[in-house]
Amino acid sequence: MPEWMINDLKTLGISAAITWGLIQAVKPALKLRGVGGERNRLIIRLFSVLFGLLIGAVVHPALVQGPIGPGAIVGAGLGAAAGGLNAAIVGAVKARLKIKGEL
Secondary structure, eight states: OOHHHHHHHHHHHHHHHHHHHHHHHHHHHHHHTTOOHHHHHHHHHHHHHHHHHHHHHHHHHHHHTOOSSHHHHHHHHHHHHHHHHHHHHHHHHHHHHHHHTOO
């Protein structure tokens, strides 16, 4: 596997994991502010994409060992995709568990 692909996969994984952790920290703050329902889901998805974008822009240039520039743009795209997928997958799993009556 080419090195650039390995770095892209690392960026996706790192961005998804850190984004998930940050979102878990944001959720209680939203509950304290009384945000619920569709608005809560919208804010969580938005923050997930934004956190992923920022993390990818920082992590990817460090992995490719280059200056901030095109590597940051690629990393931002990969991070935003990881954050969006993270939010979508967690939402789908929760919906599936809710249908089965386990949640």
